[in-house]
Amino acid sequence: MIKVGILGYGNLGRGVESALAQNADMELVGVFTRRDPASLKVASGAPVYHTDDAEKMKEQIDVMIICGGSATDLPKMTPKYAEMFNVVDSFDTHAHIPEHFAAVDAAAKKAGKIGLISCGWDPGMFSLNRVYANAILPEGKDYTFWGRGVSQGHSDAIRRIEGVKDARQYTCPVESAVEAVRAGKNPELTTRDKHTRECFVVAEEGADLARIENEIKTMPNYFDEYETTVHFISEEELQRDHAGLPHGGFVIRAGKTGDGSRKHIIEYSLKLDSNPEFTGSVLVACARAAYRMNKEGQTGGKTMLDIAPAYLCAQSGEELRAHLL
Amino acid sequence: MIKVGILGYGNLGRGVESALAQNADMELVGVFTRRDPASLKVASGAPVYHTDDAEKMKEQIDVMIICGGSATDLPKMTPKYAEMFNVVDSFDTHAHIPEHFAAVDAAAKKAGKIGLISCGWDPGMFSLNRVYANAILPEGKDYTFWGRGVSQGHSDAIRRIEGVKDARQYTCPVESAVEAVRAGKNPELTTRDKHTRECFVVAEEGADLARIENEIKTMPNYFDEYETTVHFISEEELQRDHAGLPHGGFVIRAGKTGDGSRKHIIEYSLKLDSNPEFTGSVLVACARAAYRMNKEGQTGGKTMLDIAPAYLCAQSGEELRAHLL
Numbered sequence: 001m002i003k004v005g006i007l008g009y010g011n012l013g014r015g016v017e018s019a020l021a022q023n024a025d026m027e028l029v030g031v032f033t034r035r036d037p038a039s040l041k042v043a044s045g046a047p048v049y050h051t052d053d054a055e056k057m058k059e060q061i062d063v064m065i066i067c068g069g070s071a072t073d074l075p076k077m078t079p080k081y082a083e084m085f086n087v088v089d090s091f092d093t094h095a096h097i098p099e100h101f102a103a104v105d106a107a108a109k110k111a112g113k114i115g116l117i118s119c120g121w122d123p124g125m126f127s128l129n130r131v132y133a134n135a136i137l138p139e140g141k142d143y144t145f146w147g148r149g150v151s152q153g154h155s156d157a158i159r160r161i162e163g164v165k166d167a168r169q170y171t172c173p174v175e176s177a178v179e180a181v182r183a184g185k186n187p188e189l190t191t192r193d194k195h196t197r198e199c200f201v202v203a204e205e206g207a208d209l210a211r212i213e214n215e216i217k218t219m220p221n222y223f224d225e226y227e228t229t230v231h232f233i234s235e236e237e238l239q240r241d242h243a244g245l246p247h248g249g250f251v252i253r254a255g256k257t258g259d260g261s262r263k264h265i266i267e268y269s270l271k272l273d274s275n276p277e278f279t280g281s282v283l284v285a286c287a288r289a290a291y292r293m294n295k296e297g298q299t300g301g302k303t304m305l306d307i308a309p310a311y312l313c314a315q316s317g318e319e320l321r322a323h324l325l
Numbered sequence: 326m327i328k329v330g331i332l333g334y335g336n337l338g339r340g341v342e343s344a345l346a347q348n349a350d351m352e353l354v355g356v357f358t359r360r361d362p363a364s365l366k367v368a369s370g371a372p373v374y375h376t377d378d379a380e381k382m383k384e385q386i387d388v389m390i391i392c393g394g395s396a397t398d399l400p401k402m403t404p405k406y407a408e409m410f411n412v413v414d415s416f417d418t419h420a421h422i423p424e425h426f427a428a429v430d431a432a433a434k435k436a437g438k439i440g441l442i443s444c445g446w447d448p449g450m451f452s453l454n455r456v457y458a459n460a461i462l463p464e465g466k467d468y469t470f471w472g473r474g475v476s477q478g479h480s481d482a483i484r485r486i487e488g489v490k491d492a493r494q495y496t497c498p499v500e501s502a503v504e505a506v507r508a509g510k511n512p513e514l515t516t517r518d519k520h521t522r523e524c525f526v527v528a529e530e531g532a533d534l535a536r537i538e539n540e541i542k543t544m545p546n547y548f549d550e551y552e553t554t555v556h557f558i559s560e561e562e563l564q565r566d567h568a569g570l571p572h573g574g575f576v577i578r579a580g581k582t583g584d585g586s587r588k589h590i591i592e593y594s595l596k597l598d599s600n601p602e603f604t605g606s607v608l609v610a611c612a613r614a615a616y617r618m619n620k621e622g623q624t625g626g627k628t629m630l631d632i633a634p635a636y637l638c639a640q641s642g643e644e645l646r647a648h649l650l
Contacts, residue, residue, distance in 0.1 A: 258602050268593050274582060317630070
């Protein structure tokens, strides 16, 4: 049994917890929280510890899955815990991956552990598919589309506007752009051509709806470059129709071989009912790989690009060759 | 530069040759043939050698890509050349992979080389996607559809019928079955439900067309379990409309997480204008990985499931993390 700890118990921590229950070779040793452990009941009934007690449990945990936010939590937490455990995180700020990798690599190497970062679907499964497709078709063009799905960052940005009680933002791929890519037309696409943003907003009573709509649509970085739709709905409607966290998307590479006349389209797509449960499932498979790679003597910073796929699967190499190859 | 040899110069060998031209870190040292080397002109102008001279060139070749048929060539050739070189093949008889792997593993281990088998798209990229999807979603169901594309084995089978001059057979996925899988309906599908077979046949003058059609449709293993359509066409039409070797297909896994109410669909698809050029491109990326893994001290039998994706790409780990992760 691979003994796993979960550090952080938000949506992602709960996703990891439910994924562990589907993997018979793995065992949840405990959930670690910065809150008062007595205040936290976890779905599986696993023990809850304070993060201050993690260090004492070095011998009892094979892999710690760090379930924190990429903005402020993970840049500190992942290197810190990589000094004690094999760790896995889902760091997803693409622009800061090189520095996060360097910090985790140094800590993990010193401790003789594996520090596996940026696991999930993007970065994660989408990255893998970009790399495979680039390796196979060096002459070609990559396209990544996200959605239709809830962006938590964009939903939060709307909630910070005065007069907004709650909000949900969906990122939507532009169907005609996806179709042009699939057809091998290699279009040049701007940000606005690829995605639209759809917002469902619950306003405070008496709030100025026109001002809220305008503040959303003109918000720099988040909305101003996109075609954005705003729907004001009631709190009941938000609960009833927008309680889930679905997401997904497409990675497509269009390439050419031979004299350039033969076209090839490689497409990977995800349609997810629950973003955190799927991401949690990826983290759990990655925890298995981190454990196995460290057992073999590997140490230091890694990403999913460094994992031989067989390490992710519970089955043996022999079983995989006979049944899935 | 990684120095590569090609053994065998049919459609696949030519596909490898054209893929090598797209990879600046690799160099084609020579093409090896069982025919008279003087009789063979290769597209790139690379030197042509007799296979008997391969052994003398051990020091000049980093990886030999074996481009032979799976029925009789590869079971002998891959283990034989694994005693001299790092080798890569596209062995695709799924049922015999375990024994082929064992033979190549033994030879490669003895020689201190890498013997990488079953590279291509199925087995190959489709296998990888089955393994990733199974690792992430242990509770789910796999579906693989092939086509629309030319099956060379089925085309050959038709050509062996008396009165047939030439033939091309297309394997076609049943659209409604693919749609049901994509919609997460987890259908139970028989062989007949998943694919149809479409045959374009050039008959000898005066041949009995009704007999040929009947022999095709009732041929055991190849056609009797499928809904099969036969079109008789002229030699000119065959040349004009069916000269290419397109192929492709879909790997889909439908799985559940949490309490089972959240569904997830993972789909990987390929749409290929040229099956041998795409397969050749996969073999070339795999040759890069075999070279790197052997450089690091790894030896023995391997499949794509054992390759960390970063090994396949010309870019460094740093570049991949910064731009593709």
